[in-house]
Amino acid sequence: MIIERRVSGLLILATLGVALFLTLVPLPDTLAAARPAIYPATVLFWVLMQPLNFGLLAAWGCGILIDAIYGTPLGEHGVALAVAGYVVIKMREVLWTFPIWQQGVLLLPALVAYEFVLFWIDGVTGAEVNQWWRWLPVLTTALIWPFWAALLERIAELEVG
Amino acid sequence: MRGLAEDDKSSLLGRRITPGLRIVAIVLISVIIMMVDHASRSLSPLRSTLAVATQPIQVMAEIPGELSHYIGRYLDRGGLISENEALEQKVLLLQSRLQRLASLQAVNERIRALLASASTLDQNVLIARILSVSPGPYRHYIKLNKGSSEGVFVGQALVDAHGVMGQVTVVTPLDSRAILITDANHGIPVENNRTGLQTIAQGGGKSDELRLPFLTNNADVQVGDLLVTSGLGGRYPSGYPVAHVTRVKHQPGDEFLDIVASPTAHLNRGREVLLVWTSHTAEQAREDEQITDTPNQGDAGADINGP
Numbered sequence: 001m002i003i004e005r006r007v008s009g010l011l012i013l014a015t016l017g018v019a020l021f022l023t024l025v026p027l028p029d030t031l032a033a034a035r036p037a038i039y040p041a042t043v044l045f046w047v048l049m050q051p052l053n054f055g056l057l058a059a060w061g062c063g064i065l066i067d068a069i070y071g072t073p074l075g076e077h078g079v080a081l082a083v084a085g086y087v088v089i090k091m092r093e094v095l096w097t098f099p100i101w102q103q104g105v106l107l108l109p110a111l112v113a114y115e116f117v118l119f120w121i122d123g124v125t126g127a128e129v130n131q132w133w134r135w136l137p138v139l140t141t142a143l144i145w146p147f148w149a150a151l152l153e154r155i156a157e158l159e160v161g
Numbered sequence: 162m163r164g165l166a167e168d169d170k171s172s173l174l175g176r177r178i179t180p181g182l183r184i185v186a187i188v189l190i191s192v193i194i195m196m197v198d199h200a201s202r203s204l205s206p207l208r209s210t211l212a213v214a215t216q217p218i219q220v221m222a223e224i225p226g227e228l229s230h231y232i233g234r235y236l237d238r239g240g241l242i243s244e245n246e247a248l249e250q251k252v253l254l255l256q257s258r259l260q261r262l263a264s265l266q267a268v269n270e271r272i273r274a275l276l277a278s279a280s281t282l283d284q285n286v287l288i289a290r291i292l293s294v295s296p297g298p299y300r301h302y303i304k305l306n307k308g309s310s311e312g313v314f315v316g317q318a319l320v321d322a323h324g325v326m327g328q329v330t331v332v333t334p335l336d337s338r339a340i341l342i343t344d345a346n347h348g349i350p351v352e353n354n355r356t357g358l359q360t361i362a363q364g365g366g367k368s369d370e371l372r373l374p375f376l377t378n379n380a381d382v383q384v385g386d387l388l389v390t391s392g393l394g395g396r397y398p399s400g401y402p403v404a405h406v407t408r409v410k411h412q413p414g415d416e417f418l419d420i421v422a423s424p425t426a427h428l429n430r431g432r433e434v435l436l437v438w439t440s441h442t443a444e445q446a447r448e449d450e451q452i453t454d455t456p457n458q459g460d461a462g463a464d465i466n467g468p
Binding site: 017020021024025026055056057060064065067068069070071073074075076078079082083086089090121125126 | 181184187188190192209219221222223226294331338346
């Protein structure tokens with residue numbers, strides 16, 4: 001289990017870099033709306049799997065980075081990721097007992113929390129997007145979680161053995 | 162599972178911080194930062210530093226799209242030839258028009274000089290390439306490959322061959338980000354080219370739609386009317402085409418008309434844009450620089466701090 005070992009920071013950074021790349025690759029409008037939130041999923045994966053190594057502050061920092069790239073108010077994605085991370089921490093004893101391919105569904109509360117915080121702050125700052133497909137990434141992320149998380153775990157296991 | 166008892170509570174200054182306390186602190190700090198960031202530009206150095214640090218990834222993310230674009234062009238030789246022919250014809254046509262324009266401009270400037278008018282027709286332009294379009298489907302931003310090192314400034318207008326596209330909102334030394342006129346946070350002062358009626362066109366959040374929410378039922382607007390920039394607010398140069406009115410609807414019981422217009426600029430096609438310098442907007446930018454502390458409340462209506 002990688003939970004009890006420390007994965008190197010370099011590996012975590014590399015996976016976050018790849019996730020960011022997948023988030024920024026341009027897609028057609030219709031597909032972009034349903035694009036899985038790979039980057040938040042990666043952050044949540046490390047919050048879940050590296051409790052000794054990757055905490056809420058790290059998740060917050062990862063979100064601030066996204067804010068700088070997207071041009072959203074600094075802290076918007078930061079606080080969203082931290083809140084989602086908090087939900088994951090509260091649920092992790094449960095999550096650990098399930099195999100990765102079942103975790104996607106269990107992660108829905110965290111993903112909804114993430115999207116909801118964004119939705120809320122968007123509304124407060126006057127950039128409201130109130131269309132149902134805004135919530136599509138929650139579903140697609142939950143669907144892609146088994147594959148993505150399994151891949152990340154395999155890579156981490158290769159490193160820590 | 163080793164260490165699970167203490168991993169929830171890390172030790173800091175001899176006290177134990179639970180995730181609950183930590184999340185409360187993070188939320189509070191974030192709210193403060195967001196308020197500061199939303200109200201002033203004081204955090205923009207931090208923002209641009211972070212953006213520059215992630216630039217390699219952003220540039221890499223563009224590669225697949227670019228690659229397919231170039232491969233497509235390479236394979237489509239017949240298309241290129243016909244495109245070339247069409248362009249040559251267009252150049253010929255435009256050159257003939259330009260000849261007339263040169264003399265007209267000369268006449269215009271003489272008359273303006275006679276009128277002692279302060280406004281000039283001189284406008285510098287710089288061609289910038291679109292590096293990427295907005296990462297989310299809801300915000301209409303584009304990223305350009307020209308930054309402050311080439312004189313790009315916040316508030317600078319952006320046009321393409323067909324009309325106004327938007328304005329620059331964030332400038333880093335090497336690139337800049339511009340908000341498009343269709344972003345829901347953007348408004349542009351326009352006038353009806355047929356009647357001279359002034360109003361504001363707001364983005365509707367769709368990539369092919371502008372709304373004119375402030376015209377009363379007796380306003381003279383027809384489908385097909387061309388809206389051009391009025392130049393009020395000082396952010397956009399006047400006289401550039403913005404949109405064609407595509408729908409005028411009177412809602413019974415409503416005092417305002419429901420008017421929809423479609424932008425003339427090719428907002429989500431094309432890979433190049435023109436950055437416009439007018440002597441007027443450059444001065445305006447310099448003034449803005451001097452009063453950066455107060456967020457711009459100008460009637461250009463656009464949120465220059467970003468959403």
